């Protein structure tokens with residue numbers, strides 16, 4: 761079958777059990793015939809019907825066999841338009857520096873808590889001393 765291009769709007773129209781498309785990694789799959797066979801149940805597929813299911817699919821950690829199964833239902837690719845949802849996988853691949861700075865923030869936070877603890881300790885000592893003087 762020649763690969764067809766679908767917009768998210770096109771895909772969104774196929775969101776019922778009798779007509780069920782999902783998008784995984786920018787590819788469109790017609791899972792209508794598969795929904796009853798899915799080992800993970802029909803409910804989860806119906807939940808993502810007509811939408812981008814990349815995140816849901818990857819979160820489960822599907823096997824290679826599951827990925828091969830997917831190919832049987834391939835019907836085309838998504839034509840992404842500005843403002844369309846982007847799958848998480850792509851977004852994190854584009855921004856690895858954000859992760860590094862996230863780690864840096866963690867360290868900064870520990871330092872902050874530590875310094876705050878020290879300040880509280882010495883502040884307390886100081887107050888005690890003041891009271892003893894009086």
Ligand code: HEM
Pocket residue numbers: 782789791794798799800801804805808813816817820821822823824825826827829830
């Ligand atoms: C059309 C796309 C999908 C295909 C071809 C597919 C295929 C499969 C296959 C073959 C399995 C058996 C285990 C394995 O081989 O990894 C499985 C399990 C499972 N799938 Fe999917 N799946 C699809 C989409 C989804 C989506 C979107 C979800 C959303 C949450 C999902 C949730 C699950 C769960 C929770 C299991 C585990 C079931 C269990 O271990 O009892 N699947 N799927």
